[in-house]
Amino acid sequence: MYVAAKGGERAIDNAHRLLAHERRGDRSVPDITLAQISEQLTLGVDRVMNEGSLYDRELAALAIKQARGDLIEAIFLLRAYRTTLARFGASEPIDTGKMLAVRRVSATFKDLPGGQILGPTFDYTHRLLDPELCTRVPEKPVRARVETTEMPRVTELLAQDDLIERSPPPREDASVGDLTQDPLDFPADRDLRLQNLARGDEGFLLALGYSTQRGYGRNHPFAGEIRIGEVEVWFAPEDVGFDIPIGHLTMTECQTINQFRGTETEAPKFTRGYGLGFGQCERKAMAMALVDRALRARELGEDVVAPAQDEEFVLSHSDNVQATGFVEHLKLPHYVDFQAELGLVRRMRAEFEAAAPQPEMREAAE
Amino acid sequence: MSERTYNFAYLDEQTKRMIRRAILKAVAVPGYQVPFASREMPMPYGWGTGGVQVTAAVLGPNDVLKVIDQGSDDTTNAVSIRKFFAKTAGVRTTTRTEEATVIQTRHRVPEQSLSEKQILVFQVPIPEPLRFLEPRETETRRMHALAEYGVMHVKLYEDIAHHGHIATAYAYPASVAGRYVMDPSPIPKFDNPKLDNCAALQLFGAGREKRIYAIPPHTKVVSLDFEDHPFERYRHDAPCALCGATDSFLDEVITDDRGSRMFVCSDSDYCERRREAGSTPQSATAEAPHA
Numbered sequence: 001m002y003v004a005a006k007g008g009e010r011a012i013d014n015a016h017r018l019l020a021h022e023r024r025g026d027r028s029v030p031d032i033t034l035a036q037i038s039e040q041l042t043l044g045v046d047r048v049m050n051e052g053s054l055y056d057r058e059l060a061a062l063a064i065k066q067a068r069g070d071l072i073e074a075i076f077l078l079r080a081y082r083t084t085l086a087r088f089g090a091s092e093p094i095d096t097g098k099m100l101a102v103r104r105v106s107a108t109f110k111d112l113p114g115g116q117i118l119g120p121t122f123d124y125t126h127r128l129l130d131p132e133l134c135t136r137v138p139e140k141p142v143r144a145r146v147e148t149t150e151m152p153r154v155t156e157l158l159a160q161d162d163l164i165e166r167s168p169p170p171r172e173d174a175s176v177g178d179l180t181q182d183p184l185d186f187p188a189d190r191d192l193r194l195q196n197l198a199r200g201d202e203g204f205l206l207a208l209g210y211s212t213q214r215g216y217g218r219n220h221p222f223a224g225e226i227r228i229g230e231v232e233v234w235f236a237p238e239d240v241g242f243d244i245p246i247g248h249l250t251m252t253e254c255q256t257i258n259q260f261r262g263t264e265t266e267a268p269k270f271t272r273g274y275g276l277g278f279g280q281c282e283r284k285a286m287a288m289a290l291v292d293r294a295l296r297a298r299e300l301g302e303d304v305v306a307p308a309q310d311e312e313f314v315l316s317h318s319d320n321v322q323a324t325g326f327v328e329h330l331k332l333p334h335y336v337d338f339q340a341e342l343g344l345v346r347r348m349r350a351e352f353e354a355a356a357p358q359p360e361m362r363e364a365a366e
Numbered sequence: 367m368s369e370r371t372y373n374f375a376y377l378d379e380q381t382k383r384m385i386r387r388a389i390l391k392a393v394a395v396p397g398y399q400v401p402f403a404s405r406e407m408p409m410p411y412g413w414g415t416g417g418v419q420v421t422a423a424v425l426g427p428n429d430v431l432k433v434i435d436q437g438s439d440d441t442t443n444a445v446s447i448r449k450f451f452a453k454t455a456g457v458r459t460t461t462r463t464e465e466a467t468v469i470q471t472r473h474r475v476p477e478q479s480l481s482e483k484q485i486l487v488f489q490v491p492i493p494e495p496l497r498f499l500e501p502r503e504t505e506t507r508r509m510h511a512l513a514e515y516g517v518m519h520v521k522l523y524e525d526i527a528h529h530g531h532i533a534t535a536y537a538y539p540a541s542v543a544g545r546y547v548m549d550p551s552p553i554p555k556f557d558n559p560k561l562d563n564c565a566a567l568q569l570f571g572a573g574r575e576k577r578i579y580a581i582p583p584h585t586k587v588v589s590l591d592f593e594d595h596p597f598e599r600y601r602h603d604a605p606c607a608l609c610g611a612t613d614s615f616l617d618e619v620i621t622d623d624r625g626s627r628m629f630v631c632s633d634s635d636y637c638e639r640r641r642e643a644g645s646t647p648q649s650a651t652a653e654a655p656h657a
Contacts, residue, residue: 008445329412340535
């Protein structure tokens, strides 16, 4: 005999207990520390800070540990914490031109003021699994003579000759858009678009950026410059009246240089795509720049024909916390909807069978 | 971080004020989807973050909360949300429909009619009734502004042309106060008539989509239909196997691997109350069949 299921509460408690046990894994293996995650799974921590929109290595490491290494789950944990924090103001815009760069490459000029700096990159490693990694202590890095040369942005060098569109001048009175405080409205301004992309899923942006390269909204990109390094954050508290430095961030910035054929009133010139993120996140920043440029189609009078150019499509589906929630909610009970559909399908089948022509009476074969 | 680091009912007062403003606007313009700055909640999108935010914004310390999912108080997600508010707000919870002042629901409207003293909060996945006909928000907002609902009638007409009847079994669109067409959330269309002239305030929260809308008490809600194809409710043609009810929405339960099945009330509180009052499967035959 069927009895309505009871005891959901105990089932949930026990499931959580089992989860905690599984998270710990084999208890003879030492427990992983947050410092180990933060120091040795650095790029995972960077990704969680980026898409979690919170620059805090320790909390990101905790989230990764709590999420058993599931980065989207970790991003969700960080976001749900971030949303409870008080907002006391917006910092001054960071100046990536004054970045202390550990890496800076340009694909458009062989050499340029400030030079090319490879930095800690996988780019020219051979992807051969290295069993010695488990035992060998790496050598100390080589130190270069420190030269404090200016490192102007490539796009600024081009702008001097008017070959690339200029950055719009900053407006002193402009308020900072924030899609976590106001619901996103379409068409969205570029600040909100960039915020959405910066929080957006790396895999989603990567695939969209890739699609532009394969012809779905092609925008002829060059990696004008990628730089990674530390920038200072300045803040002007209202009661102090002047800017004070409140800390520093490691950031990755990518500026792409893209073609623009010009219009009847405008000479042909290069255009820009922009990507920026916390930590070392080169793939994300590059994909973001490609998608940013694709989303500028409307502004630049280009035909909107491809998914990556479609603002509503991109911005509505980039958030992996939203996406994973809605996809995974399918595992919640849907008995009621399903029963209603089942009744409908049964009715339609009955009608179909009633309407079907009667099979002709077959004569007995023998 | 202990529980006390969070405000009453989890959300900070600033956020609650923002949500209450959206609710007031929603009540003032029945059926209109009010955008609001939905927060990331400590449960995933799709688990009822919109409903939870609305409940958190309307809940006071003296409220009595009931949470149902699929009509039942004992489904895991209903248990989880009830626990969340018991913990963060310390409010009294109940499974009795008439005892509750706030009822949060996913996919059902309780069988028992509600009173002026109650608020029914729906969890909504996709608030836009036109979404599957027109994927663009910019376009659907324009269609609502112009009350341009012809496309919805065409869809329902095409259903009739193809199938002989309207092939929408849940989330059946309804017109509110003669103006906005709304998605009643994925309740079975069996529940649609309960929305009409309901004494309780009905609030709809969609967290991921950042929308709130409302049906104020005693508002006219009309399920879309045609004169020659009037709106029809649907329920399985059987009495409840536990309490014998012939007027409640039923869940089909498969009881073995040979196709045996039985039907039981989806509203667990309604079913329990009837059994307490002595109703049995046998008493079903004595009652008038469901109209």
